[in-house]
Amino acid sequence: MQRREDQIVRSLTLAVKELGHEVPSSGVHVEIPAREEHGDYSTNLALLLSKQIGQPPLSIAESLIATEAIRSLPHLVKVEIARPGFINFTLAATHLHELMVEVKEEGRDLFARHDFGDGTRMQLEFVSANPTGPLHIGNGWWASYGDALGRVLERCGYSVTREYYVNDTGGQIRTLGASILARRRGEEPPEGGYLGDYIVEQASRYLGEEDIVEAGKWAAEENLATIQRSLERLNIVFDTWFSQASIEDSGAVANVVDLLFERGAVFENDGALWLRSTEWGDTRDRVLRKSNGDYTYLAGDIAYHYNKFVIRAFDAVIDIFGADHHGQVASMRAAMAALGIDVDRLEIRLGQIVSLESGDQAVKFSKRAGTAVSLDWLVDEVGPSVTRLLALSTSLDRATTINLAEAKERSMENPAYYIQYAHARMAALDRMRSERGIAPAAIDDARELGVLVHPREIRLMREIIALPEVVRLSALERAPHRVTTWLKGLAAAFHGFYHDCPVLMEGISDELVAARLYLVEVARVAIVTGLDLLGVDAPEEM
């Protein structure tokens, strides 16, 4: 779709040149204003030029709108100057009709697609929960975010790899094994062990040796399979499951510590090897190899990130962790800097804590204490669509409390029903069209859509054409929840249209039926595109 904004920017550029000025290098916006009185598009250009050339913005705006470049803008009905110095363009409905044809021709594959990602190889690491138990709801929230962000980035031309880092070795696996063995003996898990009920159940099925490592690995493998199934229920599929044990066994950890040593970033103290991370902005230095000779988790993670950036040479990496891993951020960035890796290639996004409201109390999740509410339980309760849309309704930066009663309601409280119902209505219209032997919507010329002038139709068309910009911003700001916000608006516009603009009822002209059917098809392209970006199904009927 040729974005109308770009067309207007080109005309404004010509207009500025016509007046003999330079276009400001940054800050110029052409946007769809929030208020309809402000027209279809609006620009702050005159306000910025005012600063640059020292003339009042209103008189600059006057000169601009008098130029040939502006007067000849396609579809232009009216151009107005507003208070501080905005220029507001009102276009004829024909500009919307034209764009509808473009969206329909692009279809689900091409509409709202961008190429600015330019094939950048980007790795997204997310979830990476230790296989010491089932995923909890917080994991599901951040998993939905990571997957949707990947979809948005892919639509903008990035080449995305989704990866899960599996902590299949080390102290937690031993603790897990010890907890299993204790339960099998009918005892309480040891101090610091895992207290969840699932451990008791697993212990009853463990037939192996009385060996904590063997028991731990057995349970971890089983847990990992469970985790994978939980994620697949949410439409989340990883490209790679990267084993921590594999990187340790390969000697890569020792190698990267050697490399850090060669670069002078390591020192010895109290029998341990330390990373001089304070030199790169960390609040304290970090242990890489303990005095007992074992490498720390951090050392393994550094080797893993070295593998991402140097061995596999991803152009950029986004790590998505829970806020409880905040402490790792400065250390990892320091380690990358110490290795001479451009720190800007590493982006770490932290998801704030998710809790569940049960009665009046918020339940905090702890896997060790066994109070984590499992993701599977929530998906059983409300289904995958509601889970994903709820997770993707708010910013990652906001700590959320899930209200189960509201999540189970089948109303607008639940964006999933509202949005999916809009799609089901579109699908129903198409079924009915087919049953009545009416040909699928087809238009040879945008002028055949000239009958679409009802305020409900206008609003729907305006919502549809906003998606490309929403997708662009979602990718740049790593904010897929913007797509959810847009979907709610689109669904609202469609429900309003559906209510006031009959498509297949008696007494409607053939021409209007054809145009409205076409509009419904275009709306369907848009809503399916949006839902797919979030990994949510578009049901034919509900």
Place this chain on the structure above:
RNA sequence: GCCCCUGUAGCUCAGCGGAUAGAGCAACUGACUUCUAAUCAGCAGGUCGUAGGUUCGAUUCCUACCGGGGGCGCCA
């Protein structure tokens, strides 16, 4: 103490430095011989935590303070 996130309507939350700050829910009122009312419409609800600063313009950016959440291991 230090670091990160957050404070917007009664509640849950949107809001790329722009114009009169928006949705849903809850409360109240209205619309079903229908293309599925899982919908639509109306009404009501705001010192955008507080105080400064930058700017033509600040809910948005900066600083300080106050409230809430999270993190500061030779755990992972």
